[in-house]
Amino acid sequence: MKIHYISEDNSVLNHFLGQIRNINVQNDSMRFRRNIERIGEIMAYELSKNLSYKNVEIQTPLGIKKTTEISEDLVLCSILRAGLPLHNGFLNYFDHAENSFVSACRHHPNNDDSFEILVEYQALSNLNNKTVLLLDPMLATGQSIVAVHEKLIENATPNEIHIVVVIAAPEGIAHLEKHLPENCHLWVASLDEKLNEKNYIVPGLGDAGDLAYGSKL
Ligand SMILES: O=P(O)(O)OC[C@H]1O[C@H](OP(=O)(O)OP(=O)(O)O)[C@H](O)[C@@H]1O
Ligand SMILES: O=c1cc[nH]c(=O)[nH]1
Ligand SMILES: [Mg+2]
Numbered sequence: 001m002k003i004h005y006i007s008e009d010n011s012v013l014n015h016f017l018g019q020i021r022n023i024n025v026q027n028d029s030m031r032f033r034r035n036i037e038r039i040g041e042i043m044a045y046e047l048s049k050n051l052s053y054k055n056v057e058i059q060t061p062l063g064i065k066k067t068t069e070i071s072e073d074l075v076l077c078s079i080l081r082a083g084l085p086l087h088n089g090f091l092n093y094f095d096h097a098e099n100s101f102v103s104a105c106r107h108h109p110n111n112d113d114s115f116e117i118l119v120e121y122q123a124l125s126n127l128n129n130k131t132v133l134l135l136d137p138m139l140a141t142g143q144s145i146v147a148v149h150e151k152l153i154e155n156a157t158p159n160e161i162h163i164v165v166v167i168a169a170p171e172g173i174a175h176l177e178k179h180l181p182e183n184c185h186l187w188v189a190s191l192d193e194k195l196n197e198k199n200y201i202v203p204g205l206g207d208a209g210d211l212a213y214g215s216k217l
Helices: 013-021 029-048 083-093 143-152 170-179 208-213
Strands: 002-005 053-059 064-070 074-080 098-103 105-107 116-118 131-135 160-168 184-191
Touching: 013 029, 013 160, 013 184, 029 083, 029 160, 029 184, 029 208, 074 083, 074 143, 083 098, 083 131, 083 160, 083 208, 098 143, 116 143, 131 143, 143 160, 143 170, 160 170, 170 184
Parallel strands: 002 184, 074 098, 074 131, 131 160, 160 184
Antiparallel strands: 053 064, 105 116
């Protein structure tokens, strides 16, 4: 798995990352969603440099311009709920992509901090021979991404899978490196320190799904 870190230089991306983390700003859920969307737009642009292109000729009112266009068939696949604003950001730029959605949630069968991942809902387009962009803002233990990846390849063979996360913990990256095949790329906007005892990312931002859409029962 090839890993791409995109926020190493100073850029406006750091403003958006700062706002989704900041306890004095992040509770404005409309701003939180829009910031994740804006980060998605920046990540989509960076990722687009890694895709394959074909030569095309564009007819302008005054002549013909030779340029290039993406030649891969893209599918955006987001993990519910927190993946939705990131999905919107990617779709703003890759507006020709197909769309898929999968749910993943932590289930605590023992009523303690141990959990398993339930993947209960999926609405998938045809992924065969496609480039799949798997979108989720948070990579904590990595178990959600690995469980969703298993579902995606159960009945389909994508060419490549680009996993896109905003904030990643080292433990999650190690888990993906152990369990995902060579045709997977990982894109990370910000690498954090570690997980806490509840498997939340530190310093992280808290619960991305709750910040975007409110707390759940
Ligand atoms: O790497 P992991 O340890 O699997 O954790 C990361 C997952 O946790 C969050 O979702 P959550 O379960 O909070 O669902 P939500 O989006 O509905 O809030 C996040 O959006 C990831 O899907
Ligand atoms: O830190 C974390 C870990 C899992 N899910 C989140 O939303 N945040
Ligand atoms: Mg959540």
